[in-house]
Amino acid sequence: MxxxxxxxxxxxxxxxxxxxxxxxxxxxxxxxxxxxxxxxxxxxxxxxxxxxxxxxxxxxxxxxxxxxxxxxxxxxxxxxxxxxxxxxxxxxxxxxxxxxxxxxxxxxxxxxxxxxxxxxxxxxxxxxxxxxxKVSMLLDLPSSSEQLMKSFKSKLRSQIKRPQKEGMTAIIGGKELIDSFYKVFTINMRDLGSPVHSKRLFWEIFQNFSESAQIGVVFWKHQPVASGIVLGFKDTMEIPWASSLRKFNHFSPNMLLYWSFLEYASNSGYKKFDFGRTTPGSGTYRFKKQWGTKPSQxxxxxxxxxxxxxxxxxxDHRRFSLAISCWKKMPVAFTRLIGPQIRKYIAL
Missing domain, CATH: 3.40.630.30 (Gcn5-related N-acetyltransferase (GNAT))
Incomplete structure (x- = not known):
């Protein structure tokens, strides 16, 4: 060998x-x-x-x-x-x-x-x-989205329907949605205090994974308010990136975004949906857990x-807590310009 x-x-x-x-x-x-x-x-x-x-x-x-x-x-x-x-x-x-x-x-x-x-x-x-x-949060998918929706608790189904009642709509597509995705993504990353990835990274993803990558965007009055990217491989669809605008959180656009991906994955024949990694006990962990996921170490x-x-x-660069606090106060245009030059060196 x-x-x-x-x-x-x-x-x-x-x-x-x-x-x-x-x-x-x-x-x-x-x-x-x-x-x-x-x-x-x-x-x-x-x-x-x-x-x-x-x-x-x-x-x-x-x-x-x-x-x-x-x-x-x-x-x-x-x-x-x-x-x-x-x-x-x-x-x-x-x-x-x-x-x-x-x-x-x-x-x-x-x-x-x-x-x-x-x-x-x-x-x-x-x-x-x-x-x-860290753990990954995995959900087994039934053969149809109708079965999946029926398996959810009534509270979760109500949260999914809430943004629709407010007039929000979800679209799943390809690279034509990159600009809408990135607009939400950059604002959300700034609010989290994290430098944003370069838009070029996502263009390259769709250049190389055009058959397996999809973008989902939730719109309200023609404005993107939540967005994410999924990648399918073998029997699993994974969501590596997802964001929503905080000022619309009371309408729960994130719930519609994730449901749209789950609906798409289930109807497309995928057997599992990977919600991505998270820290046990965190808010993100609880959000992913409510969908019926199981943690995988x-x-x-x-x-x-x-x-x-x-x-x-x-x-994990925990020593940069002060920089994170300062980043949250920066103008989005500045973080969009400077962020990729920093984010490219952060492995997370």
Whole structure:
């Protein structure tokens, strides 16, 4: 067996492996490297294990290097999943060890691997850390949206109908809705105190995933008030990004947005809907839980370099609480201009 760096000529074999592996997700697909490189100019290190010219394992990684946020190697930044998928644990281990070698070569302070399953062969120690602070919220879908609606409690059904009674409508489409999506997204990110992603990132997503990506927008009097993006892969539809305008919260446009996606996913034949990651006990957790979701534990593994101390290692940038408070007060036009230059280095 040998491990090599992926090249564009390997894409069909790489993606075929991801599609056929039970733990392969859309986050493992080769096109994400092109999306991130084109949008943010980050260098990607995609490792591919081969045996007798047959793909037996893969590991996609992205190099983030910033004076403010540090030097890291992440699988996968901006997404919920990543990590090694392979034919057996020995190949996984070989990919992990090669990833550490790459991290050392590029002088990364740490390596971050986002897994949906535990890796029992990783020995936790001074240089290896496991964080289990996040879960994914998953909902099994019936064969029709009518069955799904009937399964909801009456309170939830009333919340879904409320925005419709106020004259709100939902549309699901493609890249023609990017501007409407981004208008809501930028305002919401500013209100949360978070730098916004570049619009170019979303254009690249639809350039590379046009057949599996959809945008949903809720309108009120021709104004977008809630929006989100979903990606379908295998039997699961996932919602990585969703936003709504706070001043319309009393009309619950977010409920109509999520229902529209669930309706679309169920009627399109998907078996599961992934509401994305969240912290147990948080407000976001409770919002996702009300739909009948079940939490699925996530396992984020870290290798830290000699220069970092285990006790003070916090990759979630919690030390920037003051900057978050200040960002909330910035004009949206400013955050839209400056935000992407910051957000591109934040792996979350």
């Amino acid at each position: 040998n491990i090599k760096l992926y090249s564009s000529s390997d894409q069909s074999r790489w993606d075929a492996y991801v599609k056929n592996h039970p733990l392969g997700t859309h986050c493992h697909l080769a096109s994400w490297g092109q999306v991130i490189e084109n949008a943010y100019q980050h260098k990607c290190y995609y490792l591919m294990a081969e045996d007798s010219n047959r793909v037996v394992g893969i590991l996609p990684m992205v190099h983030l290097n910033s004076l403010i946020f540090g030097n890291s190697l992440v699988s996968m930044p901006f997404l919920n999943y990543g990590g090694m998928i392979a034919d057996n644990p020995n190949i996984q281990k070989a990919l992990w060890e090669e990833a550490i070698n790459v991290a050392k070569k590029i002088k990364a302070s740490y390596l971050e691997i986002r897994h949906s399953q535990p890796l029992s062969w990783i020995k936790k120690g001074d240089k290896t850390i496991l964080k289990t602070h 996530l396992y984020w593994y870290y290798w830290i370099s000699e220069g970092l101390k285990r006790k003070t290692f916090h990759p």
